[in-house]
Amino acid sequence: MIEIRKLSRSFGNLIAVDNLDLSVGNEIFGLLGPNGAGKSTTVMMLTTLLKPSSGNAKVCGYDIERDSKKVRSKISYVPQDMAVDRKLTGRENVLLYAKLYGIPNRNSKVEEVLEMMELSDRASDLVATYSGGMRRRLELAQALVHKPEVLFLDEPTLGLDVSGRKKIWEHIRMLKAEGMTIFMTTHYLEEAEKYCNRVAIIDKGRIAVVGTPENLISSIGKDASLNEVFLENVKTPEEQAGFNSTQFRNLLRRR
């Protein structure tokens, strides 16, 4: 579904994404990495919001630069920001997307996705009254209204409580079961371990490792977790600068 070939993007001197090679099939794919690793930049290039500096990528067989409009008709993108109109009702928010995508029989389709995201009983309320979890589900409903082949999610569970996160994941699994490809970024490694079919850890714009969570974990050792895989592959800026946490703690204690 997604073929990435030597994709790079730099902002001035900063190389955000550096010769990325990756191929994603029909699966739940998690892109993991520290803040500033290039996750969002990668997603923005794949969703045609950002031009690559070099290299190319294909989504659903279409080139992201030459056939960007075709790509946009096959995908949905839910960014981190939780952008839903507070002064519109849940139903109106989804209806706007159905209209913009030009969906036939849009009213029944809107009800269908609201139902799917368990928002039917609150669909006539203004979004201002929704909880964070409901807003996120509303964004998913908007994204699903035109039956995309690939769904891009940037930090879909950020800032939600435990039950809200669980619900989002259940919905993501359900979408996968219906044949959708999900490409997501996240900071919650336990969740990625549990729900993603494959993950890639990127650091400074390069892929450090890629594989199924099980394989990555067993390569580290028994009883390990994705957290340890992550720490093994990602150097924090503090470590790079020679930061010694023991020394720092002693310093604090002395004062």
Added chain:
Amino acid sequence: MKAVFYYFERDLVKWLRGRLTVISSLVMPAAWLVFVGLALPTKFTDNYLEFITPGILVMTMLFSSLQGGSLMIFDKILGFLNKFLAMPSPRESMLYGKILFIGVRGLLQATVILLIATLLGVRILNPVHIFLIYLTLFLFSVFFSALSTTIGLYLSDHDSYSAVNSMISMPLFFTSSALMPYEVMPAWLRTLARLNPVSYAIDSTRMLFEGEIPVHGLIGLAIGAGIMVLLGTYQFRKAVV
């Protein structure tokens, strides 16, 4: 092109639901008309209210068109822009939706001003002139809302936008022919007023109030609006990929 209407509808419904913003946008021009038009003891003209009404109409369109750029900035800051850009509908339809909304909102304000002015004794015009007044104001609004929305696409900081906005809107207004006729202006101001695009709209509207048809003014405004829309379309199309 249906997308234009859907984007327009979104902004309109959101605006109408914020009751305070609706009321404040209607009160401000009415206050100008009453407190400046009726109260200022000027000797410029026989009937100052009649003189200043076109100025207030254009001022209202100018301010609300320039302020309309913040709609785009908020869409950008809050993440709506990225979601809309990732959709297959033509990107410039976002721009046209904003232009349409800002124009319609301005014309609603203008209607309130026209009604109050009529109540205060400004001559009632025939339907053709009323239509041409609306057309003039709309073309004028298209020029400035296309400009402000395109600027909004490139800025991501609302504070600096409103700073720039108030820096250009007030001087544009005060150096126009809104408040006084050319004859009583100091020479330096007269030169500025003749060059000011805001004066074009005001002089055209004023001619319409006097029962004449400002052919040159209308053509000039249409060309200006057309150029601004083309520039904006180009910028929206090339917005990222």
